[in-house]
Amino acid sequence: MxxxxxxxxxxxxxxxxxxxxxxxxxxxxxxxxxxxxxxxxxxxxxxxxxxxxxxxxxxxxxxxxxxxxxxxxxxxxxxxxxxxxxxxxxxxLQLTHYPEVERVLVQLKDKTLAVFSNGSHDMLDPLIQQSGLSPLFDAIISVDEVKQYKPTPASYDHALKTLNVKREEVLFMSSNGWDISGAKNFGFRTAWINRNELPIEELNLAPDTIYSDLNGILKWK
Amino acid sequence: MxxxxxxxxxxxxxxxxxxxxxxxxxxxxxxxxxxxxxxxxxxxxxxxxxxxxxxxxxxxxxxxxxxxxxxxxxxxxxxxxxxxxxxxxxxxLQLTHYPEVERVLVQLKDKTLAVFSNGSHDMLDPLIQQSGLSPLFDAIISVDEVKQYKPTPASYDHALKTLNVKREEVLFMSSNGWDISGAKNFGFRTAWINRNELPIEELNLAPDTIYSDLNGILKWK
CATH class of the missing domain: 1.10.150.240 (Putative phosphatase; domain 2)
Incomplete structure (x- = not known):
């Protein structure tokens, strides 16, 4: 770190x-x-x-x-x-968010917080809006802005440019092994939220750290 | 046709x-x-x-x-x-081939017959060799020759160039819905060998024809 x-x-x-x-x-x-x-x-x-x-x-x-x-x-x-x-x-458009999400985000409020999703804004924006989490995020970034799905390097690069930080200043969280592999491949630091106790993907791109839910990321504050 | x-x-x-x-x-x-x-x-x-x-x-x-x-x-x-x-x-390297394969290939022996696979030659060649089917094929084409996996257009293009025929003179067979979609997307004519009675993939790239095994393709002779 x-x-x-x-x-x-x-x-x-x-x-x-x-x-x-x-x-x-x-x-x-x-x-x-x-x-x-x-x-x-x-x-x-x-x-x-x-x-x-x-x-x-x-x-x-x-x-x-x-x-x-x-x-x-x-x-x-x-x-x-x-x-x-x-x-x-x-x-x-009304999926429930995991129980720890709001509490974790609140504790990170001094940092830049962003969503970066394969979802297009027509599904992502209403979802986050109805969840009540919108005020906690600085940016909602969709791959649709560049039409490059994760895990292409171009998709993560779009997120990076939108956030205007350095690659190694980003901690990327996903529960999806393929997404964590893609982010690691691009050069983000990665925290795999392994909600289903799955093995690490065999892609030679192990995550920097693994937590069972989002509480673990508070160590990076 | x-x-x-x-x-x-x-x-x-x-x-x-x-x-x-x-x-x-x-x-x-x-x-x-x-x-x-x-x-x-x-x-x-x-x-x-x-x-x-x-x-x-x-x-x-x-x-x-x-x-x-x-x-x-x-x-x-x-x-x-x-x-x-x-x-x-x-x-x-010793997978069994489906029961109808040899009989169908023999009946098509006046045509150019080729295998086109994501498999690299180090696994594809021994597999076809041990099957006894080698003499029936004119070409064993691997995506590894261009390092472009199916379903990228570049992969099918490599097969096309190797075969030296026109795009519309190729009938491509696969049991994999994603592979049939990719071939159709590239411009091959396609016969989906739907061995497991699955629905057509929802990718707006329906196969030209669907058979439950390879016997159906003899209609294209």
Whole structure:
């Protein structure tokens, strides 16, 4: 920890917000399949952002999230419908945040605090707004501003330029192993919020530090 | 089918060869966990090739396959070991091919037949050699020759240039939805070998045709 951390930068989905808090809503529409739909939805959402980036075929994360939901519903042998999609996407704008988030952010209020997400502003902004966390953040940064999904180096570079700090002054938090690998690859310092007790990704890009929730990052204050 | 198909190009893993034929070997070393290890191994293998491409951090598919195996073993709370890795990678060089493969290839022998895979030659060549299918192929093409994983357009372009045909004269076969999407995105004609009755990927790149195994492609002869 030789250089002082000036900016604490947080991934949104899975890190601040519980993406599986839509499970109940999925269950309501598709009884007995809420869990599966929620899981496949998330898996495909990440896969589609990777694939579109690789194919050079960018669409916003909102579009991708709708597409992933449609796939998840079909993979569960259920019927997609416009009304159900509308309601489930609405639920995605109201994901709950993890219990420790607000308390941790408040204790870091002297630092630059930012969200940096694959989410486009049309889904990210309402989500953070309804959570009541908005006043705690100095910046909400979306990859959509440069149309480069994480984990491309260009995406993290966009966050860095927006924040106007040095690379090594950033501590980046994500619960997603692939996102932590991408941030480390770019040169951020990284704290993997390993909420599900998973192994470290085998990409030769181990995180600088690992915590089970966001409380751990207060050591970097 | 306005233009005649001159080259029939096959993905290897999952399309010609059953990647889960290593399940028994996994089960032998890790009783009760063979199925899970085999599944996670394949999932992570694909994920790592995507992530390394996105991060600009290329390693060969053999390295990635070893890394993915290591992750799968750890995720199953089992012990990785050098001897076990050696034996399981050896098994990966001896995957069984699907029952219809040889008969279909023989019937297409007047056409250009090629394998085009993310696999590096150090794993692809021994695999095809031991299968006895080698004499049926005109070319074994690996993305490693250009260090561009599928589904990047540059990877399919490499296959096209190697084959020296026109884009629309290629019929590309894969059982992997993401690979079929990438090939379609590039401009190949595509036959999705949907061995597991999955929904079409929601990427606005539907395959030209879908068959449950390779027999269907004989219609394109």
């Amino acid at each position: 030789s250089t002082e951390i000036k900016a604490f930068v947080f991934d949104a989905y899975g890190t601040l917000f519980d993406v599986h808090s839509v499970k109940e809503k999925c269950e309501e529409f598709y009884p007995g399949k809420g869990e599966k739909i929620s899981q496949v939805w998330r898996t495909k959402q990440i896969e589609y952002s990777n694939l579109r980036q690789l194919m050079g075929n960018y669409e916003t994360f909102l579009t991708i999230t709708k597409d992933a939901l449609k796939y998840a519903i079909k993979a569960s042998e259920e019927e997609w419908g416009e009304e159900k999609e509308k309601a489930l996407i609405e639920a995605y | 306005s233009t005649e198909i001159k080259a029939f190009v096959f993905d290897a893993y999952g399309t010609l060869f059953d990647v889960h034929s290593v399940k028994e070997k996994c089960e032998e070393f890790y009783p009760g966990k063979g199925e899970k290890i085999s599944q996670v191994w394949r999932t992570k293998q694909i994920e790592y090739s995507n992530l390394r491409q996105l991060m600009g951090n290329y390693e060969t598919f053999l390295t990635i396959t070893k890394d993915a195996l290591k992750y799968a073993i750890k995720a199953s709370e089992e012990e990785w070991g050098e001897e076990k890795e050696k034996a399981l990678i050896e098994a990966y």
